[in-house]
Amino acid sequence: MTPPAIMWFRRDLRLSDHPALLAAADSGEVLPLFVLDDRLLGPAGEPRKHFLYDCLRALDHDLGGRLHIAHGDPVKVVPEIARKLGAGSVHVSADTGPYGRERDEQVRTALGDIDFVRTGSPYAVTPGRVRKQDGEPYRVFTPFRRAWLDHGWRKPAKSGVDSARWTTLKGGRKIPAGKSELPAGERAALQVWADFRDGALADYDAGRDRPDRNGTSYLSAYLRWGCVHPRTLLADLGPGNETFRSELAWREFYADVLWHQPRTARENYDRKFDKFEHDSGRTAQRRFEAWCEGRTGYPVVDAGMRQLLAENWMHNRVRMIVASFLVKDLHVPWWWGARHFMRNLIDGDLASNQHNWQWVAGCGTDAAPYFRIFNPITQGEKFDPNGDYVRKYVPELRGVQGKAVHKLDKLPGEYPAPIVDHADERRVSLERYDAIRT
Ligand SMILES: Cc1cc2nc3c(=O)[nH]c(=O)nc-3n(C[C@H](O)[C@H](O)[C@H](O)COP(=O)(O)OP(=O)(O)OC[C@H]3O[C@@H](n4cnc5c(N)ncnc54)[C@H](O)[C@@H]3O)c2cc1C
Structure with missing residues (x-):
């Protein structure tokens, strides 16, 4: 019998367009896991934390109450849960930030012979992929954007709650109470996107610079936690939506810069x-x-x-x-x-x-x-x-x-x-x- 797998959610709090979830589902039964990590929560600020908790609650609801919440250092906690479950693999969407990369390497090592599998990332093109012909990273946005467009991305992955046979584990924590003003989670994200796509997007070029109007998508917090994948948005865009596509490219560019030069999170790039x-x-x-x-x-x-x-x-x-x-x-x-x-x-x-x-x-x-x-x-x-x-x-x-x-x-x-x-x-x-x- 195939051993169960763990789908460890981090910045991908959704079920649709989720390649890592499909990869986990391939292995057998899947335990959906989120780890409350004090090293990330400590400096996060209350608004972001409350939104996260509400997004977790929405994900748990969509999973029929099966989301397993753990608390602690993932380097200890994830291998402990994997061993308790008898898991053969732990699946994630790649984290490309400085802390996440280091943490994931440590988790991979601590898992020993349990596979640690990265599939996809929170970006249409995973940071580090778009490079100049000589292999160097781009330092300027406009040529990056051109190369990013040339590189392209896959169609949204067809995934959902029915993609996996979910399993549960005893001993999970409660999701902390959240009090976010913004409706949280994947459904809310898709609704916000649909409203914008069918409304203000048509006038985005002119409207986006006017703070006195509701001319932008208000999707940034959802993208931050992966309640929606940028590929889902990109798939809905047409040739007339160049400016909005460019704004998504800025997000990808800065993730790429940080991937190549993690020091720029704290230090001057120049x-x-x-x-x-x-x-x-x-x-x-x-x-x-x-x-x-x-x-x-x-x-x-x-x-x-x-x-x-x-x-x-x-x-x-x-x-x-x-x-x-x-x-x-x-x-x-x-x-x-x-x-x-x-x-x-x-x-x-x-x-x-x-x-x-x-x-x-x-x-x-x-x-x-x-x-x-x-x-x-x-x-x-x-x-x-x-x-x-x-x-x-x-x-x-x-x-x-x-x-x-x-x-x-x-x-x-x-x-x-x-x-x-x-x-x-x-x-x-x-x-x-x-x-x-x-
Ligand atoms: C000083 C400063 C700090 C910022 N800090 C953040 C931050 O912490 N988190 C954050 O998501 N954005 C940040 N931005 C970028 C931008 O202001 C927000 O992404 C945008 O206002 C979010 O609103 P929206 O989703 O309605 O944007 P829209 O105009 O609808 O844009 C769609 C998406 O494109 C991306 N995007 C748009 N502009 C930028 C940009 N300049 N850089 C990177 N991505 C962009 C965002 O993901 C945004 O959700 C910052 C900008 C400035 C000038």
């Missing part, structure tokens, strides 16, 4: 920036706190930071504006902001977050030229032309009509005065950049 002068001390700390709390006196920045605190999500355009403001107007190191984002974002993702921050800070891959510094006032006027986004998140400004919410000299007294002068700080940033340029 080492020239290691010498860049940042502010530190009490003033920097005070300004950083004002930024975190949405009290900078720049309306679109404050609206974004308050959206983050209220909804644990922020519009992409505004993420760029607030990140630029922190780094180039307040001269605070990018990693302070990246850490605040990771703690508060429901979609916090190491590859996307750290590399987008580095892109804005000028020290990342094909970074925006350092001297192109976002003006927080004109950005507000351009992308929130009627001021609706600002008024939604900054109650002190609700009485200000139309685009006047972006005029600093027209704002009411209860709203904070600007903590810095943009023109002055822009000059300081450019001088500091000049100092490291050569």
